[in-house]
Every structure is written in C-alpha cells, then in structure tokens.
Amino acid sequence: MSPVNATKFNSLVFLLTGIPGQEDVQNLWISVPFCLMYVISIAGNSLILFIIRTDPSLHEPMYIFLSMLAITDFGLSISAIPTTLGIFLFNSREISLDACFAQLFFIHSFSYIESSVLLLMAFDRFIAICNPLRYASILTPRRIYRMGLLFVLRSVALNIPLPFLLKRFRYCRANVLSHSYCLHQDVMKMACSDITVNSFYGFTIKLLSVGLDSFFIFFSYVMILKTVLSVTSPTECLRALNTCVSHLCAVLLFYIPDIGLTVIHRFGNSSSHLLQIILGYVYLLVPPLMNPIVYSVKSKHLRARIIRVFFK
Numbered sequence: 001m002s003p004v005n006a007t008k009f010n011s012l013v014f015l016l017t018g019i020p021g022q023e024d025v026q027n028l029w030i031s032v033p034f035c036l037m038y039v040i041s042i043a044g045n046s047l048i049l050f051i052i053r054t055d056p057s058l059h060e061p062m063y064i065f066l067s068m069l070a071i072t073d074f075g076l077s078i079s080a081i082p083t084t085l086g087i088f089l090f091n092s093r094e095i096s097l098d099a100c101f102a103q104l105f106f107i108h109s110f111s112y113i114e115s116s117v118l119l120l121m122a123f124d125r126f127i128a129i130c131n132p133l134r135y136a137s138i139l140t141p142r143r144i145y146r147m148g149l150l151f152v153l154r155s156v157a158l159n160i161p162l163p164f165l166l167k168r169f170r171y172c173r174a175n176v177l178s179h180s181y182c183l184h185q186d187v188m189k190m191a192c193s194d195i196t197v198n199s200f201y202g203f204t205i206k207l208l209s210v211g212l213d214s215f216f217i218f219f220s221y222v223m224i225l226k227t228v229l230s231v232t233s234p235t236e237c238l239r240a241l242n243t244c245v246s247h248l249c250a251v252l253l254f255y256i257p258d259i260g261l262t263v264i265h266r267f268g269n270s271s272s273h274l275l276q277i278i279l280g281y282v283y284l285l286v287p288p289l290m291n292p293i294v295y296s297v298k299s300k301h302l303r304a305r306i307i308r309v310f311f312k
Contacts (some may be wrong), residue, residue, distance in 0.1 A: 107181060
C-alpha cells in the first residue's frame with residue numbers, strides 16, 4: 001500500500017486497545033469477568049431505579065439523588081460497553097472517527113454529570129446535618145429536579161464542542177488509542193495538527209466541572225465536620241457521620257481514578273502503558289459496579305426493599 005493510501009486509510013478509523021500482552025487469553029479469561037461486571041452494574045443500577053420508582057416511602061431527597069446517580073452510572077456503562085466487549089469477545093478493534101467522537105461525547109458528558117450528582121448528594125448531606133429543620137423546605141422535589149436539569153445542561157453544553165474540535169483535524173498517524181473506548185485527551189494526540197486549542201479547552205472544562213464540583217464537595221464536608229464536632233454526644237456525632245459513609249465511598253471511587261487518568265494523559269508521558277489502561281478500566285467500570293452495592297449495604301431502608309423484592 002502506498003504512503004498516500006495508507007494515510008487515507010488510517011484517517012478513517014482508530015484502533016482500540018484491549019490489554020497488551022494478553023491477546024491469547026483475553027477472549028475467554030478476561031472477557032468473562034468484564035461481561036459479569038457489566039451485567040452486575042447494569043442490573044444493580046436498574047434494580048435501584050426500580051425500587052425507588054415503585055416505593056413511595058423512598059421518594060425522599062436522598063433517594064432521588066441516588067436514582068440520579070444510578071441513571072448516570074447506567075449511561076456511563078452503556079457508553080463504553082459496545083467497544084470494550086467488541087474487543088474482548090470478537091477482537092474487533094476498529095472504530096470509525098464519527099463513532100469515536102460520539103462515544104467520547106457521551107462518556108465525558110455522563111462523567112461530568114456524575115460529578116455534579118455527587119456534588120448534589122454532598123449538598124443533601126450538608127443540609128441534613130447542618131440545617132435539619134429546613135431540610136424538607138429547601139430540598140423540595142421540584143427544586144431537586146431543576147438542579148439536576150441545570151447540571152445536565154451544563155455538562156452537555158461543555159462537551160458539545162469536543163467532537164467538532166476533533167473533527168477539524170487530519171489524522172495521519174498509527175491512530176492506536178490507549179483504551180478500549182475513546183477519550184478526548186487520548187484522541188487529540190493522534191492528530192497531525194496543532195492541538196493547543198483542544199488541550200486548553202479540555203483542561204478548562206475539566207476545571208469548570210469536575211474541579212469546581214470536587215472543591216465544593218470538600219467545602220461541604222469541612223462544614224459538616226465543623227457541625228458534627230460541635231455536637232456534645234459522641235453517639236450523635238457518629239450517627240451523623242455514618243450517614244455520609246456511602247457518599248464518601250462514591251466520591252472516592254469516582255474522583256481518584258478520574259483525576260489519576262487525567263494527570264497521566266496530560267503529564268505522565270513516561271508512565272506505564274499498562275497502568276494507564278488499568279486505570280482507564282477502573283475509571284469506567286468500578287463506580288457503576290460498586291455504587292449500587294455500597295448504597296444497598298449502607299442504607300437499611302433500601303436493603304430491606306431489595307430483600308423484599310427477591311423474598312416476597
């Protein structure tokens with residue numbers, strides 16, 4: 001194939017990456033755990049949504065926010081399922097540019113929405129502990145849905161330019177991506193043009209969404225700790241902190257791999273490729289998988305409803 005034709009061919013598709021060095025075993029030993037994790041995450045989040053939707057006693061702010069988190073985790077899983085399972089089950093590595101741009105838009109959008117939902121859940125805990133007498137009057141269902149819609153619109157508005165900024169480039173390199181799905185910071189490195197605008201815009205919207213959300217979550221917990229430590233009774237103090245454990249787990253499960261992956265893609269050129277790939281899987285697989293489990297274990301009311309579903 002001539003260099004001109006090769007360049008033209010490479011510009012039409014990207015090649016996704018599974019787990020390097022494990023090609024001989026990934027069709028069976030790796031695909032089965034991945035399939036199980038996807039099935040459990042989708043089933044778990046669907047069950048959470050079903051129970052909250054059908055049980056009027058769970059139509060409270062905390063559970064409304066939990067249903068928002070479940071919807072977001074469901075969307076995040078669905079966004080990455082086709083290409084990831086395509087690699088492990090059928091060794092299908094090629095993805096067209098348009099499909100790649102669409103996938104990265106949905107992955108980043110749902111990721112930013114999840115960050116916003118975690119902020120709303122932190123606000124819920126802040127009001128419940130620091131101002132419990134006004135909890136019901138502040139977090140009305142109408143106000144909750146308006147805040148959720150606002151953050152969804154923010155996420156979509158920030159991420160809509162990404163596919164268009166990438167589409168203007170010409171791609172003439174090997175086009176082998178670092179993951180089994182498309183991310184903006186990974187795709188833009190494949191361009192043969194100046195990516196300064198893309199790099200600056202991607203970093204800016206990350207700060208305006210995930211950066212601000214994480215700062216306000218941290219600030220909320222500073223205020224929660226200040227309020228809780230002022231309580232004279234150790235029992236009441238522990239009881240208040242115990243209501244935050246599930247949310248703290250969800251925050252750590254989301255932000256640690258997200259920040260780690262961002263740092264590695266932008267500043268960790270000498271980091272291990274395998275570490276980058278594993279962190280990418282943790283980023284998309286672990287939060288949707290673990291959030292339903294964590295909340296089901298920690299929430300007595302939700303756990304009782306789940307048991308009732310299976311053991312009527």
